[in-house]
Amino acid sequence: MTTDLRSRAAEIKHTDADATAALLRELVAHLRKNRTQLREEWARRITESKLLMAMTREEIFAEATSVYDNYVEVLETGSVEALQAYARNLSERIIPRGVETHEVLGIVLLLRDVLARSLFKKYQADFGLLNAVLDAYEPAANRIANTVAVGFVQERERIIRQQQEAIRELSTPVLQVRDRLLILPIIGVIDSLRARQLTEQLLRGIRANRAKVVVVDITGVPSVDATVANHLVQTVDASRLMGANVIVTGLSSEIAQTLVTIGVDLSKINAVGDLQGGIEEAERLLGYSVTMPEPKPGEVKA
Amino acid sequence: MRVPILKQSQYVIASIQSALSDEELLQLRDDLARDVGKHRSRGVIIDVTVLDVMDSFAVRTLRAIAHMIRLRGAQTVIVGIQPEVAFAMVQLGLTLEDITTALDLEEGLACLNQQAAAGARHVQ
Numbered sequence: 001m002t003t004d005l006r007s008r009a010a011e012i013k014h015t016d017a018d019a020t021a022a023l024l025r026e027l028v029a030h031l032r033k034n035r036t037q038l039r040e041e042w043a044r045r046i047t048e049s050k051l052l053m054a055m056t057r058e059e060i061f062a063e064a065t066s067v068y069d070n071y072v073e074v075l076e077t078g079s080v081e082a083l084q085a086y087a088r089n090l091s092e093r094i095i096p097r098g099v100e101t102h103e104v105l106g107i108v109l110l111l112r113d114v115l116a117r118s119l120f121k122k123y124q125a126d127f128g129l130l131n132a133v134l135d136a137y138e139p140a141a142n143r144i145a146n147t148v149a150v151g152f153v154q155e156r157e158r159i160i161r162q163q164q165e166a167i168r169e170l171s172t173p174v175l176q177v178r179d180r181l182l183i184l185p186i187i188g189v190i191d192s193l194r195a196r197q198l199t200e201q202l203l204r205g206i207r208a209n210r211a212k213v214v215v216v217d218i219t220g221v222p223s224v225d226a227t228v229a230n231h232l233v234q235t236v237d238a239s240r241l242m243g244a245n246v247i248v249t250g251l252s253s254e255i256a257q258t259l260v261t262i263g264v265d266l267s268k269i270n271a272v273g274d275l276q277g278g279i280e281e282a283e284r285l286l287g288y289s290v291t292m293p294e295p296k297p298g299e300v301k302a
Numbered sequence: 303m304r305v306p307i308l309k310q311s312q313y314v315i316a317s318i319q320s321a322l323s324d325e326e327l328l329q330l331r332d333d334l335a336r337d338v339g340k341h342r343s344r345g346v347i348i349d350v351t352v353l354d355v356m357d358s359f360a361v362r363t364l365r366a367i368a369h370m371i372r373l374r375g376a377q378t379v380i381v382g383i384q385p386e387v388a389f390a391m392v393q394l395g396l397t398l399e400d401i402t403t404a405l406d407l408e409e410g411l412a413c414l415n416q417q418a419a420a421g422a423r424h425v426q
Contacts, residue, residue: 196389203385210405234389237397241388243381243404243413268399 023136028076030122031115039068042107042114051106054097063090064107071111075140080147087151095156104152105145112141172198174205180212181282182244183275187220195231199238206244213282214239217275219250229264236269245285246270249278305330307337313345313414314338315407318352327363334367338374345414346371349407351382361396368401377402377417381410 031038043064046052052060067090070083091104119137123130172194175183184202202214216235218224224232236246248271251259259266272278283290305326308315314337316330334346348364350356368378381404383391391397404410 199389200385203388207385207405210409212405212409234392238385238388238392241383241391241398241403242385243383243406243409 019132020136023133024075024078024140027119027133027137028072030118031072031075034118035068035072038114038118039064042068042111045110045114046107049106049110051103051110052094052099054099055094064111067108067111071115071144074144074147075137078140080143083144083147084151087148088155091152091155095152095159101149101152101156105149108145108148112145115141168194168197172201174201176205176209176211177279178283178286178288180210180286181279182206182209182211182214183217183279184214185217185220185275189223190221190228190231192227192231195228195235199231199235202235203238203242206239206242211244213245213247213285215247215249215275215278215282217250217278218248218255219252219275221250221255224255224258226262226264229259229262229266233265233268245282247272247278247281249273249275305333307333309337309341309343310411312341312343312418313347313411314341314343315347315349317349317407320352321355322353322360324359327360331363331367331370335370335374338371338376343376344418345377345379347407347410347414348378348380349382349410350380350387351384351406354384354387356383356387356391356396358394358396361391361398365398365401377414379404379410379413381406 039061043057043061046060046064047057055063066086070086074080074083094104116134116137119133120130123133167188173185175185177183182202182205184198184205186198190198202216205211206214216232218232221228232248236248239246246269248269251271270281272281280290303320303326305316305318305322308317314334316334318330322330330348334348337343338346346367348367350364353360364380368380371378379402380398383403402413404413
């Protein structure tokens with residue numbers, strides 16, 4: 001029995017490419033002929049498995065149709081390029097709707113199963129032929145599942161990279177509020193990379209605007225650890241080397257407590273309670289004095 | 303190349319023109335200490351705008367110069383540290399804590415004038 005199977009496997013392995021191609025042709029013809037019924041079966045099983053819940057039944061059916069056609073085409077031509085492009089396009093459309101990786105992979109595997117079942121049914125009388133057909137079908141089907149999953153994940157990663165880039169660019173403005181006075185409002189979590197970028201941007205801003213005082217506002221920073229605190233100290237030192245005074249504002253009581261507990265050397269940091277206080281202190285350092293205009297006669301003083 | 307040292311009213315200005323070797327740095331130190339006395343200067347400005355690297359020896363020497371000048375009765379301002387240099391220095395822990403720094407020559411002069419004004423009031 002074992003030897004029989006083995007010899008049979010060897011025989012199948014040696015089946016020449018022509019035979020495989022012929023089987024695939026037959027397969028494709030079968031899939032084309034039963035297109036409507038298999039597609040419906042597939043869509044039904046997608047709904048049954050509660051996949052793609054974010055999409056309506058009609059949308060699922062429409063996508064199922066194009067995936068099915070692409071699938072058959074890959075089986076026929078053996079070229080995954082068109083499918084790759086389609087998978088990318090599909091991912092672009094469904095990612096914003098919150099479709100997960102497991103769902104995409106799930107529906108492709110479901111299609112593989114649906115088609116395999118139909119093959120079992122068709123060739124159940126001839127086990128040898130069924131085996132040969134599956135040998136031709138399985139690698140192709142696995143390759144398709146792989147292509148779609150890889151395409152989806154790559155698209156997702158591309159979007160994540162793009163968004164990270166956008167966040168990075170958005171979140172580090174260096175603003176001039178008065179001649180020689182810059183504000184650097186930091187919002188969000190600071191990691192080493194971002195801290196470095198912030199410092200570099202600030203130093204360039206100091207040179208470009210000939211700043212003498214910089215107010216770094218960290219009201220929007222949720223938490224500070226030793227690393228971030230050291231980055232802050234480094235930023236202050238580097239700015240001073242370029243002749244600018246740094247005022248740090250917006251240290252919340254929690255952050256202040258953390259810093260004291262960690263034991264960061266904050267003796268070099270000039271801290272002021274809030275952004276308003278920081279700007280007032282900066283104006284004082286720069287020699288500005290802001291006064292309310294005298295109220296005109298008859299005007300009510302604010 | 304020897305760093306040119308220019309006298310400008312009551313200040314002297316050392317304007318570094320190219321990257322300096324260790325010997326040239328020491329030469330600058332000796333020249334400045336001598337010229338401050340010769341010109342009876344109140345302040346010294348060292349312009350490092352052209353330096354795109356400052357190693358620990360350079361920073362240490364600049365610091366030594368500033369301390370020597372202080373003992374000779376004048377103030378030192380180091381001007382023109384570039385953003386990249388400032389960042390690298392801080393990462394190496396070379397922060398020049400007790401030394402006055404300014405953005406450029408103009409700022410450095412303003413800084414010395416301010417200190418001189420404060421000192422003059424003090425004397426009055």
